[in-house]
Amino acid sequence: MPELPEVETTCRGIAPYVEGQQVHSVIVRQAKLRWPIPLSLYELEGKKILSVTRCAKYILLQSTHGCVILHLGMSGSLRIIDASLAPEKHDHIDIVFSTGKAIRLRDPRRFGAVLWTQDNPLEHKLLSKLGLDPLSDAFTAKFLYKISRKRRVSVKQFIMNAQVVVGVGNIYASESLFMAGISPKRVAGNISLARYQKLVDSIKIVLASAIEQGGTTLRGFIQVEGKPGYFQQQLNVYARAGEKCNTCNTLIKKITQGQRSSFYCPLCQK
DNA sequence: AAAGACACCTGTCCGC
DNA sequence: TGCGGACAGGTGTCTT
Numbered sequence: 327m328p329e330l331p332e333v334e335t336t337c338r339g340i341a342p343y344v345e346g347q348q349v350h351s352v353i354v355r356q357a358k359l360r361w362p363i364p365l366s367l368y369e370l371e372g373k374k375i376l377s378v379t380r381c382a383k384y385i386l387l388q389s390t391h392g393c394v395i396l397h398l399g400m401s402g403s404l405r406i407i408d409a410s411l412a413p414e415k416h417d418h419i420d421i422v423f424s425t426g427k428a429i430r431l432r433d434p435r436r437f438g439a440v441l442w443t444q445d446n447p448l449e450h451k452l453l454s455k456l457g458l459d460p461l462s463d464a465f466t467a468k469f470l471y472k473i474s475r476k477r478r479v480s481v482k483q484f485i486m487n488a489q490v491v492v493g494v495g496n497i498y499a500s501e502s503l504f505m506a507g508i509s510p511k512r513v514a515g516n517i518s519l520a521r522y523q524k525l526v527d528s529i530k531i532v533l534a535s536a537i538e539q540g541g542t543t544l545r546g547f548i549q550v551e552g553k554p555g556y557f558q559q560q561l562n563v564y565a566r567a568g569e570k571c572n573t574c575n576t577l578i579k580k581i582t583q584g585q586r587s588s589f590y591c592p593l594c595q596k
Numbered sequence: 597a598a599a600g601a602c603a604c605c606t607g608t609c610c611g612c
Numbered sequence: 613t614g615c616g617g618a619c620a621g622g623t624g625t626c627t628t
Contacts, residue, residue, distance in 0.1 A: 328622085383622080397623090399622060401605090435605045435620090437622060476598095478598080479598075483599090486622095496621060544620080584601095585601075586622095587619085601626085602625085603625080604624100608619085609617105609619085610618085612614100612616090
């Protein structure tokens with residue numbers, strides 16, 4: 327699923343159908359997601375949605391009295407549908423509006439989450455300790471350089487650490503490191519400020535570009551209107567093990583780091 | 597405090 | 613065609 331660009335694309339897609347709308351009903355067909363769907367979610371019924379925002383990879387639906395905290399996990403997606411449309415196998419939750427439209431959550435693996443809070447969602451346990459948003463001005467080379475000193479973890483795992491920077495998942499971590507010319511195996515604490523500058527620039531470019539393309543679709547990820555994202559057409563290394571580097575024709579390598587696959591060009595990335 | 601292993605769950609793909 | 617195993621875009625929690 328969803329890394330930051332897919333979540334951002336999803337937010338933008340649902341916002342026009344959701345903001346300012348009255349919730350008619352909440353339908354839960356499968357309550358066993360990552361955490362059980364709380365019964366308090368039904369408090370959303372009758373409320374009006376004020377805003378749709380993204381915080382890290384969480385989608386926040388702020389209503390007049392309480393906020394839905396939604397996460398798509400590995401395989402989740404949201405669509406806007408007519409509420410009368412028959413649900414399919416993994417369509418677990420609908421939020422139905424008085425307009426007759428509904429948000430429908432589909433999530434085969436059920437690593438996603440739907441929670442409800444009456445408090446400030448940013449103070450929620452899941453959100454309060456998150457690192458910087460990579461698209462914010464606060465996310466700078468100086469920041470990465472400073473907090474990486476004495477860290478012995480690989481740079482790839484470091485930029486995937488949500489306590490450092492949020493939203494850089496497995497695809498865009500590999501892609502950003504390729505663009506920056508940095509090996510994913512480099513130790514985070516040994517990287518120079520100048521190279522972190524290159525990395526920060528690359529992360530921002532890769533993510534912004536992926537958002538423009540509607541995200542990456544590898545295994546059926548769909549956007550709100552049911553279309554796929556198109557960024558996979560410009561992946562340089564991710565899922566390309568054994569293929570030729572687009573820059574130098576060297577074969578792309580695949581290694582395992584922190585139990586996740588990493589892809590890189592051994593010649594372009596040092 | 598940091599790093600690593602493991603957990604959650606289903607679908608798909610590849611080799612035999 | 614069927615079956616077993618590896619693998620998949622995430623992240624909280626527990627153990628070293």
